[in-house]
Amino acid sequence: TQLLEQSPQFLSIQEGENLTVYCNSSSVFSSLQWYRQEPGEGPVLLVTVVTGGEVKKLKRLTFQFGDARKDSSLHITAAQTGDTGLYLCAGGGYGGATNKLIFGTGTLLAVQP
Amino acid sequence: KAGVTQTPRYLIKTRGQQVTLSCSPISGHRSVSWYQQTPGQGLQFLFEYFSETQRNKGNFPGRFSGRQFSNSRSEMNVSTLELGDSALYLCASALRSAAGNTIYFGEGSWLTVV
Numbered sequence: 044t045q046l047l048e049q050s051p052q053f054l055s056i057q058e059g060e061n062l063t064v065y066c067n068s069s070s071v072f073s074s075l076q077w078y079r080q081e082p083g084e085g086p087v088l089l090v091t092v093v094t095g096g097e098v099k100k101l102k103r104l105t106f107q108f109g110d111a112r113k114d115s116s117l118h119i120t121a122a123q124t125g126d127t128g129l130y131l132c133a134g135g136g137y138g139g140a141t142n143k144l145i146f147g148t149g150t151l152l153a154v155q156p
Numbered sequence: 157k158a159g160v161t162q163t164p165r166y167l168i169k170t171r172g173q174q175v176t177l178s179c180s181p182i183s184g185h186r187s188v189s190w191y192q193q194t195p196g197q198g199l200q201f202l203f204e205y206f207s208e209t210q211r212n213k214g215n216f217p218g219r220f221s222g223r224q225f226s227n228s229r230s231e232m233n234v235s236t237l238e239l240g241d242s243a244l245y246l247c248a249s250a251l252r253s254a255a256g257n258t259i260y261f262g263e264g265s266w267l268t269v270v
Contacts, residue, residue, distance in 0.1 A: 074257075076258075076259065078261070083263075083266075084263050084264070085160075085162075085246050085261035085262050085263045085264045086199075086246070086261045087261070088258065088259070088260060088261075091258055131199065133199075135257070135259070141204060141211060141212055142187050142189050142204055142206075142248070142250045142257050142259055143189065143201050143204050143211075143212045143214075144189070144191075144199075144201065144248075144259060145201070146191075146198055146199035146200075147198075148198055149198060149199075
């Protein structure tokens with residue numbers, strides 16, 4: 044069974060602080076996506092990484108895909124209250140041509156003003 | 157362009173009833189997947205359809221079924237509802253069925269079984 048473990052599970056920080064969320068698996072994924080989900084809404088795609096070792100930056104967010112494509116990290120610099128939400132990593136493409144995603148356990152981030 | 161549209165957004169059903177949820181993918185997208193999200197189990201894959209064919213099925217009982225129409229719209233059905241079926245049901249669409257595809261989610265349908 045493929046599992047994606049995220050850590051930490053919960054994170055409460057002050058505005059302006061930096062944070063890193065980790066997503067680890069024993070399985071190899073051909074791609075990994077990061078989503079943010081707000082209460083009562085569906086997940087919103089932040090980034091897709093497909094190449095081992097790949098680093099993508101979106102403003103204050105930096106995403107990295109591990110060299111072995113088994114893990115990923117999301118780093119947020121100078122967090123803002125608008126970053127509050129549930130962050131989910133999702134591995135995809137395992138076993139061929141499929142859009143099936145295996146979701147991580149989630150990290151609930153609260154950024155306090 | 158319009159995103160993934162799910163209807164209804166909220167519904168309450170009684171144990172033993174059945175429910176049908178609808179999903180309209182992003183225009184041009186031919187792949188539709190369904191997920192169940194609960195506080196205890198997180199987001200779990202239900203099934204994936206591409207060009208009206210079921211490509212993958214998750215580990216859910218046969219009470220959960222789905223289909224895709226020729227216009228790529230999809231429906232999922234849950235029969236003989238149980239309390240544990242209360243969840244947010246999410247539909248996702250993608251352009252193709254391939255590894256590394258970008259997948260977009262709808263806002264979900266909140267199902268409460270009483």
